[in-house]
Amino acid sequence: MSAAGPHGTAVGPPLRLHGPAGPWRRVRRALHERGTVLVYGLLADWIPDDRESAGLRQLLGHDWARYEAMALAPVRDRFAASRRLIKYVAGCALRAAPASVELGYRPGGRPCLRGCDHLDISLSHTGDLLLLGITRRGGIGVDAEPADRRTLLTGTERRFWTPCESEALARIAEARRPREMVRLWTLKEAYSKAIGQGMRFRFSDFGFPPGGAPPRVLTPEGRPGTGDEWSFGSGRVGRYAVGWAVHDTGGTPGPADAVGRLDRGLVEALEALTGPPAPNPERND
Known part of the structure; x- marks a missing residue:
């Protein structure tokens, strides 16, 4: 699976993350150089296996009750995989443990990083693809479709x-x-x-x-x-079309700074x- 060259130039093509193993150096470099990074993974990369399931409750935090209430296994797997991806990428950006990242939800259900106004995230998932955008520049939106x-x-x-x-x-x-x-x-x-x-x-x-x-x-x-x-x-990620939008409110603030979205x-x-x-x-x- 590969990503074709994007039409836009402000953001590089999505980077493949093979589960918690990363590679995280490329993510940090893109955030440092551009203030924005797009990443993607497959569900199989991010669904926790038996060994990883032991720490899932701690990782999901406030979302654990929501996860337990899901009756269908495929729905639970997709939810766990997407939240793992968000928390590992945000942890990389913040140089913090993934389990310490707390998610909130905006009106409409969109996830956000609680207490991290200087970082905006956007998630899209379809089929076996998870696509995530994260930026320090202002606001971001991503979408993926077959x-x-x-x-x-x-x-x-x-x-x-x-x-x-x-x-x-x-x-x-x-x-x-x-x-x-x-x-x-x-x-x-x-x-x-x-x-x-x-x-x-x-x-x-x-x-x-x-x-x-x-x-x-x-x-x-x-x-x-x-x-x-x-x-x-x-651009393209395998058999999926992906699109992104970034609103630059000025500069690339460090972790301690905050900017309006x-x-x-x-x-x-x-x-x-x-x-x-x-x-x-x-x-x-």
Whole structure:
């Protein structure tokens, strides 16, 4: 499994983590050099084996009761694997023991690092893939989807695309169109996660340029919708399409510093369009 080169340049391609063994040096180097790192692992890498299960209760902490209440083994395994990945990556960033990292949850169910306002995380999982983004720069969102997902340009699905996107997609050869739609979808999901809206922000209210153009947010009419403080990228991890969005609030603060996740004016403007956030759980964190 490999990651193809991203369209964006601010963040490197996702790094493969083979469970708790890492490699962690590459993660620390990326955080030091860029302030942001994307990592991925397979469920099999992160589901605890019998030997590791003995320490799972301590590692999960407040999430242990939630884990025990899950009736289906595959659901429990996915939950344990994703929380292990988050805690080991956050522990690497903080130079702390993974079990000492405490997770909280924002409205909508998105996990965050409690007491670590200078670090933002975003998790996506689909199939056997776990994708995690972590940044010291401000806010981050990531998304992963099966690259071969069959998505059609129908009247019903046009509610997910701006008029400019629909016109551009209609000009793309039918054989290539589904893959391009999946790429655009991962960017939309990543951006909506980075601004804290999830699926509550209508996807027809913003778009991205299809094709080989550098990804950036566009208004429904095709005009620039964000500035240079945002960077975006997309790529492939094996059979999955992945996308990411990073909002840079300035600098790469050290562990003792704290920065606000997002410009308050941006959030207020979005809430004016969409209304206040509703407590609906996001599809994949």
